[in-house]
Amino acid sequence: MPAFDIKRFGGxxxxxxxxxxxxxxxxxxxxxxxxxxxxxxGEAELSAMSAIVSSVELTPGDPLFDEGEPAGYLFNVTxxxxxIYKLLPDGRRQMTGFLFPGDFLGLANDRTxxxxxxxxxxxxxxxxxxxxxxxxxxxxxxxxRRLLGMASHELAVAQxxxxxxxxxxxxxxxxxxxxxxxxxxxxxxxxxxxxAVPMSRNDIGDFLGLTTETxxxxxxxxxxxxxxxxxxGGKIDLxxxxxxxxxxxxx
Amino acid sequence: MPAFDIKRFGGxxxxxxxxxxxxxxxxxxxxxxxxxxxxxxGEAELSAMSAIVSSVELTPGDPLFDEGEPAGYLFNVTxxxxxIYKLLPDGRRQMTGFLFPGDFLGLANDRTxxxxxxxxxxxxxxxxxxxxxxxxxxxxxxxxRRLLGMASHELAVAQxxxxxxxxxxxxxxxxxxxxxxxxxxxxxxxxxxxxAVPMSRNDIGDFLGLTTETxxxxxxxxxxxxxxxxxxGGKIDLxxxxxxxxxxxxx
DNA sequence: CGTGAAGTTGAGTATGCTCAACGGTGGTGG
DNA sequence: CCACCACCGTTGAGCATACTCAACTTCACG
Numbered sequence: 251m252p253a254f255d256i257k258r259f260g261g262x263x264x265x266x267x268x269x270x271x272x273x274x275x276x277x278x279x280x281x282x283x284x285x286x287x288x289x290x291x292g293e294a295e296l297s298a299m300s301a302i303v304s305s306v307e308l309t310p311g312d313p314l315f316d317e318g319e320p321a322g323y324l325f326n327v328t329x330x331x332x333x334i335y336k337l338l339p340d341g342r343r344q345m346t347g348f349l350f351p352g353d354f355l356g357l358a359n360d361r362t363x364x365x366x367x368x369x370x371x372x373x374x375x376x377x378x379x380x381x382x383x384x385x386x387x388x389x390x391x392x393x394x395r396r397l398l399g400m401a402s403h404e405l406a407v408a409q410x411x412x413x414x415x416x417x418x419x420x421x422x423x424x425x426x427x428x429x430x431x432x433x434x435x436x437x438x439x440x441x442x443x444x445x446a447v448p449m450s451r452n453d454i455g456d457f458l459g460l461t462t463e464t465x466x467x468x469x470x471x472x473x474x475x476x477x478x479x480x481x482x483g484g485k486i487d488l489x490x491x492x493x494x495x496x497x498x499x500x501x
Numbered sequence: 502m503p504a505f506d507i508k509r510f511g512g513x514x515x516x517x518x519x520x521x522x523x524x525x526x527x528x529x530x531x532x533x534x535x536x537x538x539x540x541x542x543g544e545a546e547l548s549a550m551s552a553i554v555s556s557v558e559l560t561p562g563d564p565l566f567d568e569g570e571p572a573g574y575l576f577n578v579t580x581x582x583x584x585i586y587k588l589l590p591d592g593r594r595q596m597t598g599f600l601f602p603g604d605f606l607g608l609a610n611d612r613t614x615x616x617x618x619x620x621x622x623x624x625x626x627x628x629x630x631x632x633x634x635x636x637x638x639x640x641x642x643x644x645x646r647r648l649l650g651m652a653s654h655e656l657a658v659a660q661x662x663x664x665x666x667x668x669x670x671x672x673x674x675x676x677x678x679x680x681x682x683x684x685x686x687x688x689x690x691x692x693x694x695x696x697a698v699p700m701s702r703n704d705i706g707d708f709l710g711l712t713t714e715t716x717x718x719x720x721x722x723x724x725x726x727x728x729x730x731x732x733x734g735g736k737i738d739l740x741x742x743x744x745x746x747x748x749x750x751x752x
Numbered sequence: 753c754g755t756g757a758a759g760t761t762g763a764g765t766a767t768g769c770t771c772a773a774c775g776g777t778g779g780t781g782g
Numbered sequence: 783c784c785a786c787c788a789c790c791g792t793t794g795a796g797c798a799t800a801c802t803c804a805a806c807t808t809c810a811c812g
Binding site: 343387401403413415458 | 587589590591593594595597608609610615616638639642645646648649650652653654655656657659660661662663664666667668669707709710750751752
């Protein structure tokens with residue numbers, strides 16, 4: 251019997267092999283390596299990574315770090331889901347991203363985290379001490395190249411999100427969001443449909459610049475129009491993908 | 502007498518020395534080098550950069566490139582201002598940034614530009630052919646390091662903008678925008694106040710997720726409350742900076 | 753001066769928010 | 783084991799912020 255009840259976490263644990271992370275050469279066994287910084291590393295680089303990495307496990311709601319904290323570590327999600335967000339003084343919150351296996355977080359220009367990070371589901375991550383990782387980057391330019399590529403991809407994603415936040419309607423936002431989740435699931439080698447939606451309505455609202463109520467109403471509306479079906483366990487069936495794509499693009 | 506009327510462009514030309522860009526070693530004379538990719542490069546790197554760079558001059562409204570185009574070049578703004586934006590099929594537009602001297606653009610993950618770019622004022626840029634710049638990056642890891650730093654800074658800026666777009670009111674957006682312009686002017690060694698606002702109300706609206714009318718009304722409102730004074734030549738005096746800072750943060 | 757673009761202001765409206773009630777569900781403790 | 787409680791999601795009613803449509807002014811430029 252596992253130390254925790256796997257059903258509590260929606261079965262996301264299948265996405266990685268956290269137990270292997272505790273062995274001597276965790277990186278060789280990593281199931282999301284091809285998605286992340288460690289893609290295309292040779293044996294030497296991999297064992298250098300193994301030497302500095304440690305593993306972190308979080309249960310839903312656990313904070314990973316807070317905005318403004320000294321950025322001592324960089325992380326790689328290996329299983330589960332993480333939300334990153336910024337807050338205004340009065341408590342208004344903007345999610346700036348949901349991170350899934352293969353995603354990287356903790357890049358910090360001024361040595362403090364620019365956002366807070368918190369587990370959405372049961373989550374495992376690789377943790378790299380910043381100074382040690384920087385040494386590796388110096389030794390292996392290929393890794394630095396890869397990191398630049400990932401950062402520039404993040405930048406493109408952020409710009410797409412700005413378009414969504416600034417110019418899309420609630421309906422368009424929700425449709426875009428569901429398609430994004432689906433596309434990212436495919437990237438991780440999972441089914442395109444149905445899509446797992448592990449985060450709360452409130453979290454979705456804070457990601458899309460909407461309130462919980464509007465998110466809920468819009469789901470209802472899409473459901474009634476036959477575009478989606480809400481399934482058990484927080485999964486959503488994208489019954490009419492072309493329809494959703496039209497909605498997402500505003501035509 | 503200059504070839505063009507300097508007054509037409511709000512005197513932005515002072516920010517750089519475009520004529521020097523035509524000489525043998527343009528990069529040595531670059532006045533914004535300390536702000537950009539070329540900061541802290543040695544003599545060898547600088548002359549390598551000089552060898553591959555060419556100069557681009559744009560007048561207001563000139564396109565630099567369009568979203569989706571093959572990303573053959575990277576650019577560095579040396580004088581003026583550039584707007585970058587994404588469009589929805591029906592014409593709705595979201596500015597994803599305004600770029601000033603020292604800013605870099607053209608990073609493209611999938612070899613096509615992720616956004617369109619267009620001159621706001623009379624503008625000069627350095628242009629680097631992508632393959633040649635990539636060769637240099639390979640030769641000089643310090644440059645790649647610097648580029649990663651710049652990308653990660655851009656990412657932090659983008660996240661701040663998401664917070665603005667998703668969670669701030671019109672009033673808060675305008676106040677944040679003016680303060681951002683002021684801060685960036687200071688970074689470039691210009692006066693903190695008054696701040697140059699070279700872009701149209703429409704452009705500002707598309708940057709903040711508002712309409713022209715709301716931008717105009719909000720300026721009027723801030724003017725009447727004594728927080729700002731609209732000056733000649735598109736300049737704005739931030740008469741009550743602490744007040745604006747309070748407004749921008751929502752308290 | 754005349755013209756067209758940009759900016760401002762007004763009136764009315766709509767989208768999404770606020771406040772509130774209610775139902776379901778899972779975890780907790782008697 | 784069951785009752786309770788807190789949290790999450792859903793729905794409704796009313797409202798407010800920012801949008802739309804429109805007129806008018808200002809300004810830059812020819």
